[in-house]
Structure formats: C-alpha cells, structure tokens
Amino acid sequence: MSEEFSIGFLPLVDAALPILAHEEGFARAEGLSLRLVKDVSWATVQDRLLYGQTDAAHMVAPLAIATTLGRGRPAQPLSVPFVLGLNGNAITLRSDLAARVSPQGQLGDPALVGAALRAVVEERVAAGKLLRFGVVHRYSSHNYMLRYWLSACGIRPDKDVEIATVPPPFCADALEAGEVDGICVGEPWNSVAVERGAGTIVLATAQIWRRGVEKVLAMREPVLEERRAEVEALVRALRRAAQHFVDPAALGEHARILARPEYLGGNAELIERALADRLLLHRGDKLIHFPDFMFQYREAANFPWVSQAQWLYSQMARWEGMAVTQEDAARAGRVFRPDVYRAALLGTDEPLPGASSKVEGSLNQITAVSTQQGNMILEDNRFFDGRIFDPLDVTGYVADLP
C-alpha cells in the first residue's frame, strides 16, 4: 500500500520534477503515490498548502521564506528539503525597446544591456512616463533577479521604473497590449511572447546569477516532521526524476508528458526547447543554445544550501526596506533543510557536499569541493557584477548594495 502525497503546482516547465517522479514511476518505486494539484496562482498554491489541501508544493523559493517570516499573512513555518531547480527564467522586452538595448541575434552582456537600458530609462523618467516591468510574484526569484540586475546597472526599481505582478499566462498579452515594456518570467512564457511577436528575449536570468535558486519543494514544517520517512522517500524520488530530466535521450518524451492538458497544457515543441536550453530570442531568428539555461541536477543543484535561502532573505529585506536582523536571517536559513536532504540520500551514489552553506558567487572556475559522500565539483557561480554574498554578514552585504 503506497502512501499518498499531494503536491500543488503551477503549469510551468520547472514543475517537471514532481510530474516526472509521478509519470516515470520514481515515486511508486519509493512506495509513494503522488497526486498533482494544478492551480493558476501562487496565492492558491499557498492557500491549499497552508490549509492542508495539499501536503507539499512546487513554489517560488522566496515565497517559502516570506510565508515563514509572516510577510503578508500570519507566519507559518515552511520547510524546503529539495530544490526543484536553478534559473530557467528570462527577461523579454518589447521588440522596439530590445532593439535599442541589446545586440541582434544573441544574448547581450548584462552590464552592457543594462547600461543601454539606463539611457532609455533616463529619457522615460524625464518624460514622466516610466518603463514598466512585469514579474510573476512579488516574492519570486524573478522579481529579485530583475531588481538585482537593474539596480547594479544604476536603475532604481520603484523610482526609475515600475515593477508590477503579471501572472505568467498573461505576460505575452500584457506586452502586446503595452501594459508593460518588459517581463521576467519562466518558460514557456517568454517563448510564447516571442512566437506571437510580442517581444524579444534579451537576457537569461542565469546571466545575472549563474546559479540562482528558483523553485523549491515546500511543505509545512509540522508535515515534514510528522511524515519524515515519506518526505525522505519523496526526496529520493525527486532526485531520480532530476537525474532522468537531464538525460538528452528523454527530452522529447518529457516535453510530451509536460505538454499534456493535466500538466502544462501547452505546446510540446516550446517546452522541449526550454528543456534543451534552446531559445528563440526573436520571431524569425534561429534558435540559440544557452547552456544551463535551466539547471536541474548537476553540481548538487537540488541541495538546499542555507546560504541560498539567506541570499533570498537579504533581497527581501533590501526591497521591503526592513532592517536585517540576525534572528530573521537565521529563521530564513532554517527554511532550507540540508539535513533532510542528506538523511534521504546518504548511502546512495549521489554526492553530498561537506558544508551546508557557502559563500555565494565566489567561484569563477571549476572547483572540487569537500564532500560527505562521493566526488563533487562546482563551476562558475558568479553574479554578473562580481559581488560576493557571505551568509555570515548579511547586514554588511545589504548595506553595501546600491
């Protein structure tokens, strides 16, 4: 008799791992039966999780931290035993704007694109008609990545440009209707906008932070504690799904599964592009290959580094104008549960890092790291502006940001 685990998700390409864990039998092999619950807003995914209609959820990472810290609603501690992937988002601008700020036919250098955008922003500020950007949620990595990039390029979010929430399925519409000038969203929604001629992709978020945490598997802390054995089984099933996800031979099959109406309900061809790290930047152009556009498995991508949770907290404090406190930084850090990940995968052939927290953005070359089990390397994990995040000094880091 298998234990049922219900998982809420939004129809996005990076909901792939729970879907594949179910469809490819990895959950069943671990004695679990997954029930996937599809919704169309993060608010509803969050409500179902908090009020027990689901056991776990595919979630934008900052929302798990915001929920724990009681931002917007009374605090409820969430736990993240597994990261569902890094990056996979892009910034798409209205094509006339893109033509002014980015090179044709390729992704530009983030600093140069930002400098060119700044000139446009200054014109618009002078004209009293600010540029408007859409992000998928105020507590999303999309929001923090976009803001990080803009401010590092001398553009002040909320002052020089407006940033508003636009649900992913409406992003292409909003660009087309001129409600926004740019969007930062996951796939397949950039590609949908490009295919419709509504915009041009100018940057992948992986260019802003080479290894930025994106979606996580979140659950209520008491559920994680009560169902610890099943949660560990789920971690193992998801890790097998991640391993399978990166198998080039399985791409087409994965895209077809994800495209089914009960999951993403979209175009399998567009989905397969994202899975293969291929992007169509502008309608009529050729596809380009951007390695590690989505980053779902290698280099222990699924390991919930405490430092990643704390970087997200640093951005939350930064943009909400709240003082950084040791207590909140520690609470945010505790949302990510490397201990559960380790316990689940100890004794498997999966490498486990020796540390649970690291200095983010410090590596510019392939580096072997000490492990608890197996061999592991980490590659370039820099931020585009070269800043380094030391989780031991969140206050100093935030104070030093532009």
Next chain:
Amino acid sequence: MRVAIVDESAVRASVIREGLAALEDCEIFVVTERRGLVARMGQIDPDIVLMDLGNPSRDVLEEYFAVSRVLDRPIAMFVDESDEESIGASIDAGVSAYVVDGFAPHRIRTILDLAIRRFRAYSRLQSDLAEARGRLAEREAVDAAKRILMTSRRISEPEAYAELRKTAMNQGRRIAEIADAVVTAHRLMGGHA
C-alpha cells in the same frame, strides 16, 4: 458596506451577488474583467473582496493590497487565527476573501458564509450540468451503436440493444462503454456513425 466580487465567470458572480442581495446596507460590485482590475479596486474602495481561487489574478490583487498606498485603509487576507475553520471552509468551497482591517468579525462571517454557500451551490450546478451532458453524450453513443449494428447485421433495434447489453454484461462494462467501442471501431473501418 461595500463588497467587490471578482470572478471571471459572470454567471457565478451573479449567483453570488444574488446570494448577498438579501443583506442590508450592502452595496455589491461585480468585476469580471481582468484588465484594469487594480484601478477598478481603487474606484470601488471595497470593505470586502471575494475572489474565486481559480482566478489567475489573485497574485496581482494580493500584491496590490500589500504594497498599494492608493487605498487609505489596509486590506488583509481574511486570516484571523480564530477563524481557521471559516478559512478552511472557504478554501474548500473555492473562494478567497480579503477584508479591510478592523472590520467587524461577525459581519465578515455572515458574508463569507453566504458566499461559501453560493460557491458550493454553483459547483453543484456545474457538476449536475456536466453529468447531464455526459448522460446525453452516452445516449447519443448508444443510439449510434444501435444504428451501426442494425445496418451491418440487419437486425432490429431491440435486438441491437440486447446485443449491446449482453456484451456489456459479459465484459463487466457499461453499455455506454461498449457503444463507444462499437462507434470507434466502425469509424476506424472507415464508416460514419
């Protein structure tokens, strides 16, 4: 008291509106249009906002409530800890509620209860309708299968029906399923049902 019902389904919105119409001194505004939602909220200046859980604009509205300084009065998700049960019930029913801070809890409860009842009634209506549609489709399939058997095997209508029923009983399946199979097979062979 000003209540905004945000629902992309105009039918459901009017079902809820009707449910709340009995309340005294209650002014109801229905918003079905996605575009300009935030501006519309600013005009309505509601005390309570009811929104279906399947509405993709929930994140937009929540952001507006969280960061907007357009409204003089802060709006919060209906999250009084003592009302866990009400919230649970509203989520089960498929409706979320946002309430101006400091609004009398018993008045919220009355409105929410009414809304929940209306949401449930609406989903019952929907499932009845789906069931009725399903039955109609089944009857059409059975009729089509009968016609196929009557033509191809030159038997009468009662005989064709008896044949379908017998096959269904032998295979432990429903007549409609057998009828579907007959129609599908017939189409695959190039026939028109």
